[in-house]
Amino acid sequence: MHELSIAQSILKTVLAESAARQPARATKVGLRIGVMAGIDPQSLTFCFEALVKGTSLEPLELAIEPGRADELEFTYLELEEP
């Protein structure tokens, strides 16, 4: 059960990326997760949503697609121009 710390580090990266791309704001972050990565996508999504809820990051969506082996990689960031 380490999905919470994974969710935290995803948000950290998203925050850094968004700061660099201001005034655009991030609305969706894409991830690729392999079946050997030891990450439960549902649990990760749950943790991610719990962390985002009620903060200025809202609405921010997590999109997970299946990856190879123990892959745990960022794939894309969706941004909205003001």
Add this chain to the structure above:
Amino acid sequence: MTRVPMEGKVLNENQLAANGLRAEFDRHGVFVLNLIGSPGCGKTALLERTLETYDPGRRVAVLTGDIQTDADAVRLARFGFPVRQITTAGACHLDARMVRRALEGWDLDAIDLLLLENVGNLVCPTSYDLGEAHKIVLLSVAEGEEKPLKYPGIFFKSSLMALTKIDLLPYVPFQPDIAEANARSVHPDIEIIRLSSALKTGLDGWLKWIERHMSAHV
């Protein structure tokens, strides 16, 4: 809306700490093994058999993890090498920061081989890098042949599977060939050693495995 590509691994806090540990181990020439397996699979017994073969000058140290008690450290300290217990007080795995704290005060230059005995668990330790050179998974014949399929992560990430307690084979329905085929279906390159700590069989292969990988690592 625009979509920009983003690359790179998701690094959690543990991974950052583990990267630091690995660099430190490399700098001081410490070869580190992370032993993982279910409670009762024979991690401590294998470490006992290992330490008792080493001569007193051997620069080996052990960190052993459990949720409670220092029972394993007491068992392992009998051999005269530095041993410390990490009690996780509920956590089901060791993490890199626990290892870092437990090393406090030890001179890493005086250690060539560091053996980490993880908390008994086939799941969570899989995801926590401790800066080790290799993960080693122990599977006892008292468990089941299908464990590599049910818990594929640890068999995928381990360099070696030690099939332990083979002295019990006459008394259990366990079929070692099937267990090994299952492990290879998850991880084709996994090395496998059958052993019994109780009868001290197969230990030679285990000790040679350590030496071979240690010299390959330096």
